[in-house]
Amino acid sequence: MIQSDKGGDPPDSKDKKDDKLSTKADFFGLKSSVLSSPHELLAPPSGLKCPSHLHLPFHPSPHLCPLPFVGISQILRLVLQQLNLFYSRDVNGVCLLYDLLHSPWLQALLKVSYDCLQEFKGKKLIPATPHAQALSYEVVKILRETPKSPEIQELRQILQAPHLKALLSAHDTVAQKDFEPLLPPLPDNIPESEEAMRIVCLVKNQQPLGATIKRHEMTGDILVARVIHGGLAERSGLLYAGDKLVEVNGVSVEGLDPEQVIHILAMSRGTIIFKVVPVSDPPVNSQKMVYVRAMTEYWPQEDPAIPCMDAGLPFQKGDILQIVDQNDALWWQARKISDLGTCAGLIPSNHLLKRKQREFWWSQPYQPHNHLKSTISISMEEEDDMKIDEKCVEADEETFESEELSEDKEEFVGHGQKFYIAGFRRSMRLCRRWSHLSQLRAKVCGASTCSSAAGAPYEEVVRYQRRPADKHRLVVLVGPSGVGVNELRRQLIELDPNRFQSAVPHTTRSKKNYEMDGREYHYVSKETFESLMYSHRMLEYGEYKGHLYGTSVDAVQAVLDEGKICVMDLEPQGIQVARTYELKPYVIFIKPSSMSCMKQSRKNAKIITNYFVDMKFKDEDLQEMEDLAQKMETQFGQFFDHVIVNDSLQDACAQLLSAVQKAQEEPQWVPATWVSSDTES
Ligand SMILES: Nc1ncnc2c1ncn2[C@@H]1O[C@H](COP(=O)(O)OP(=O)(O)OP(=O)(O)O)[C@@H](O)[C@H]1O
Numbered sequence: 121m122i123q124s125d126k127g128g129d130p131p132d133s134k135d136k137k138d139d140k141l142s143t144k145a146d147f148f149g150l151k152s153s154v155l156s157s158p159h160e161l162l163a164p165p166s167g168l169k170c171p172s173h174l175h176l177p178f179h180p181s182p183h184l185c186p187l188p189f190v191g192i193s194q195i196l197r198l199v200l201q202q203l204n205l206f207y208s209r210d211v212n213g214v215c216l217l218y219d220l221l222h223s224p225w226l227q228a229l230l231k232v233s234y235d236c237l238q239e240f241k242g243k244k245l246i247p248a249t250p251h252a253q254a255l256s257y258e259v260v261k262i263l264r265e266t267p268k269s270p271e272i273q274e275l276r277q278i279l280q281a282p283h284l285k286a287l288l289s290a291h292d293t294v295a296q297k298d299f300e301p302l303l304p305p306l307p308d309n310i311p312e313s314e315e316a317m318r319i320v321c322l323v324k325n326q327q328p329l330g331a332t333i334k335r336h337e338m339t340g341d342i343l344v345a346r347v348i349h350g351g352l353a354e355r356s357g358l359l360y361a362g363d364k365l366v367e368v369n370g371v372s373v374e375g376l377d378p379e380q381v382i383h384i385l386a387m388s389r390g391t392i393i394f395k396v397v398p399v400s401d402p403p404v405n406s407q408k409m410v411y412v413r414a415m416t417e418y419w420p421q422e423d424p425a426i427p428c429m430d431a432g433l434p435f436q437k438g439d440i441l442q443i444v445d446q447n448d449a450l451w452w453q454a455r456k457i458s459d460l461g462t463c464a465g466l467i468p469s470n471h472l473l474k475r476k477q478r479e480f481w482w483s484q485p486y487q488p489h490n491h492l493k494s495t496i497s498i499s500m501e502e503e504d505d506m507k508i509d510e511k512c513v514e515a516d517e518e519t520f521e522s523e524e525l526s527e528d529k530e531e532f533v534g535h536g537q538k539f540y541i542a543g544f545r546r547s548m549r550l551c552r553r554w555s556h557l558s559q560l561r562a563k564v565c566g567a568s569t570c571s572s573a574a575g576a577p578y579e580e581v582v583r584y585q586r587r588p589a590d591k592h593r594l595v596v597l598v599g600p601s602g603v604g605v606n607e608l609r610r611q612l613i614e615l616d617p618n619r620f621q622s623a624v625p626h627t628t629r630s631k632k633n634y635e636m637d638g639r640e641y642h643y644v645s646k647e648t649f650e651s652l653m654y655s656h657r658m659l660e661y662g663e664y665k666g667h668l669y670g671t672s673v674d675a676v677q678a679v680l681d682e683g684k685i686c687v688m689d690l691e692p693q694g695i696q697v698a699r700t701y702e703l704k705p706y707v708i709f710i711k712p713s714s715m716s717c718m719k720q721s722r723k724n725a726k727i728i729t730n731y732f733v734d735m736k737f738k739d740e741d742l743q744e745m746e747d748l749a750q751k752m753e754t755q756f757g758q759f760f761d762h763v764i765v766n767d768s769l770q771d772a773c774a775q776l777l778s779a780v781q782k783a784q785e786e787p788q789w790v791p792a793t794w795v796s797s798d799t800e801s
Contacts, residue, residue, distance in 0.1 A: 264276070
C-alpha cells in the first residue's frame with residue numbers, strides 16, 4: 121500500500137524544508153508487488169519473474185570479475201543454487217532474490233570485486249591479444265603435429281580443460297569489450313534545467329507497497345513521505361522519501377491532493393507505472409539495528425497524531441521490537457521480533473512516547489496509587505483492619521508460635537531425607553503480604569523517583585546467553601497471593617536441592633532457641649537492617665509484628681556463589697530493584713487459571729493467613745486472586761520473561777523446571793546495560 125502521510129517529519133536540519141508540508145492523512149489500499157524495470161537504476165530486468173532469466177544477471181560474468189575470481193564465482197554459484205531452491209519452493213522468488221542481493225556478505229563480495237576492478241582500471245591494462253581463445257586452439261593444433269612427450273601431453277590437456285577454455289573466453293570478452301546488455305546511448309543535448317525522471321513499474325498483489333505520500337504545502341508537489349522498511353518499495357531500492365511523484369499510469373498528479381492520487385492508485389489494476397523525479401540526496405539508513413523491550417503499550421488506532429494510522433505498529437508491554445529506522449526524530453519504524461518477516465510499522469520515538477506518557481499522566485485526575493492495595497500501599501481503612509488482625513495475632517500468640525513450629529517440621533521434610541529449605545517461614549510470607557512496603561520504600565528512595573509516572577518507554581535489550589562459567593541467573597517468581605508461588609518454589613527446590621536454593625532472609629526479631637543464625641534467618645539489629653535498606657542492598661523488606669523482615673542482595677549472591685540457582689518469590693514492586701547486572705533476574709509470572717478450574721483444583725488447598733492456619737479458599741479469595749493477577753499483568757507485565765498458568769500443579773511444576781533451564785542455558789533478551797557491564801568487567 122501507498123499511504124498518505126500527515127507529516128511528522130523530524131525537526132532536524134535535513135528535513136527543515138519539509139516543515140511546511142501538508143498534514144492531511146488518508147490511506148490508499150494499493151496492494152502491489154513485483155517491481156520490474158526502472159530505466160535508470162541497476163535494477164533486476166523485467167524478466168525477473170521467469171526462473172531461467174533469474175540466472176542471467178548473477179552469473180560470474182567474466183568482464184565483471186577480476187582475475188582471481190575462483191572464490192567469488194564459487195560463492196556466486198552458491199547464490200544461484202540457493203535461488204534455484206527458493207524458486208522451486210516459493211512463488212514470490214523475486215523478493216527472496218532481493219533479500220539475498222541485499223545480504224551484507226554478497227554486498228561485501230561485490231565490493232571486493234568492484235575494488236579490484238577499480239584498481240585494474242587505474243592501471244589501464246591493454247590486452248596482448250583480443251583473441252586468446254583462438255590462439256589456444258592454434259597451439260593445440262600445432263601440439264598435435266609435434267612428437268609426443270609427457271610435457272606436450274600435459275600442455276594439451278591443460279589447454280583443453282573446460283576451466284581454461286572458460287577463462288580464455290572470459291578474457292576475450294573483456295579484451296573485446298563485448299559487454300551486455302547494450303544500453304541506448306545518452307542523448308547529447310539534454311538541457312541542464314531538465315529533471316531526471318525515473319520510471320518505476322509495480323505489479324499489484326496482496327502485499328503492501330510500503331510507502332506514504334504527502335503534499336508539499338508551498339509547491340503542491342506530491343512527495344513520497346516515507347518508505348517503510350521491508351515493504352516492496354524499500355526492497356526495490358527505487359522509491360525514496362522525498363521523491364516527487366509526477367505521473368501515475370500516465371495521469372499527471374500535478375495539482376492533485378494525496379487523496380486523489382490514492383484514488384487513482386486504488387482504481388488501478390495490474391501494473392502501475394510511476395514517473396518520479398528522484399530526490400537529489402536519497403536518505404541512507406546507516407543506523408545499526410536496535411532491539412528494545414516495550415515498557416508501555418501503544419495503539420495507533422487511538423493516536424490521532426500518527427502520520428498514517430494504517431502504517432502504525434501496535435504493541436503491548438513486554439513486546440520485543442526491532443527498531444529498523446530512527447531517521448525521523450518523532451516516528452521510528454519497527455517490527456516485532458515475533459513477526460520479522462513482515463513490513464515494518466510506525467511507532468512513536470522514545471522522545472515522543474515519553475511526551476505522550478507525560479501528557480496522559482497530567483490529563484488524569486489525581487489518584488493515589490492504591491490499585492495494588494494488598495501489596496503496595498495500605499489505605500487508612502486497611503491500616504485499621506490490620507491493627508485488628510495484629511491484635512488477633514497478639515491475642516493468639518501462643519497458637520501462632522506453635523504453628524510456626526509445625527511449619528518448621530513441614531519444611532524439614534523432603535525426599536525422605538531431612539533438609540531445611542530457607543525462605544518459607546510464615547512470618548516472612550505474612551510480612552510480605554502485610555508489609556508497610558510503600559511507606560518503608562518511600563523513606564528510602566524519596567517520592568520523586570518512586571512515583572515517577574513515566575519511565576523510559578523503551579528499554580534497549582540484547583540477546584544474552586549465559587556462559588557455563590558464569591553465575592546462574594536469579595529466578596524470581598511473582599504472582600498474586602495464594603496462586604501457588606511458594607508451592608511451586610518449594611517443589612522445584614525439593615526436586616534438586618543441590619541445584620536450586622532459596623536465599624536466607626534477614627530479620628530484626630530475636631533468634632528462638634531452636635533456630636540457627638543463617639539457617640532460618642540472618643538475625644541482625646534494626647540499625648544493620650536499615651543500613652542495608654538505605655544502601656539498596658535489600659531486594660524486598662517489610663514489617664511484621666514490629667520486626668523487620670527482608671531478603672538481601674548478598675543472601676542471593678551467597679546462593680549464586682555456590683554455583684546454585686537461587687529461586688525467590690518477590691512482590692512485583694521488588695522486580696525493578698532486583699533487575700541488576702549482578703543478578704540478571706529471570707522473572708516468571710505465576711498466573712491463576714480460570715475461576716471454574718480453580719474451584720476444582722483448589723478444593724483442598726489452604727491459604728496462609730496471620731491467624732487462621734488451614735483456611736480453605738472461598739470464592740471471594742479466588743476472585744480476588746484473579747483480579748490481582750490482572751492488575752499485576754497490566755502494571756508489571758513488561759518485566760515478565762515467562763508466564764505459567766498454575767492449573768494442574770504437576771504441569772505447572774514441569775513448566776517451571778523447563779523455563780528455569782531455558783533461562784540458564786538458552787539465549788534470552790536482557791537489558792543491554794547488563795551485557796555492556798559484562799564486557800567492561
Ligand atoms: N495448582 C495447584 N493445584 C492445587 N493446589 C494448589 C496449586 N497451587 C498451589 N496450590 C495450593 O494452594 C495453596 C496456596 O499456595 P501457596 O502457599 O504456594 O500460595 P502463594 O502464592 O505462595 O501465596 P502467599 O504469597 O500468600 O504465600 C497451598 O495449599 C498450595 O498447596
